[in-house]
Amino acid sequence: MSLDPELLQILVCPNDRGEVEYREDERVIVCRSCGYRYPVRDGIPVMLIDEAEKPTGRRKR
Numbered sequence: 001m002s003l004d005p006e007l008l009q010i011l012v013c014p015n016d017r018g019e020v021e022y023r024e025d026e027r028v029i030v031c032r033s034c035g036y037r038y039p040v041r042d043g044i045p046v047m048l049i050d051e052a053e054k055p056t057g058r059r060k061r
């Protein structure tokens with residue numbers, strides 16, 4: 001499933017407002033600066049810090 005490129009352009013990381021990129025093979029949105037990974041469910045990016053997978057090392061819950 002691909003995402004609308006225009007939608008991707010307006011998406012920013014809610015954690016640090018960083019640029020994000022879509023990894024189609026993993027179906028996640030990854031922030032280029034902090035590395036948070038946001039799930040894409042049914043083609044809808046879930047841009048919520050609570051839903052994000054944090055980079056390894058310091059994981060909350």
Ligand SMILES: [Zn+2]
Nearest residue numbers: 013018031034
């Ligand atoms: Zn970020």
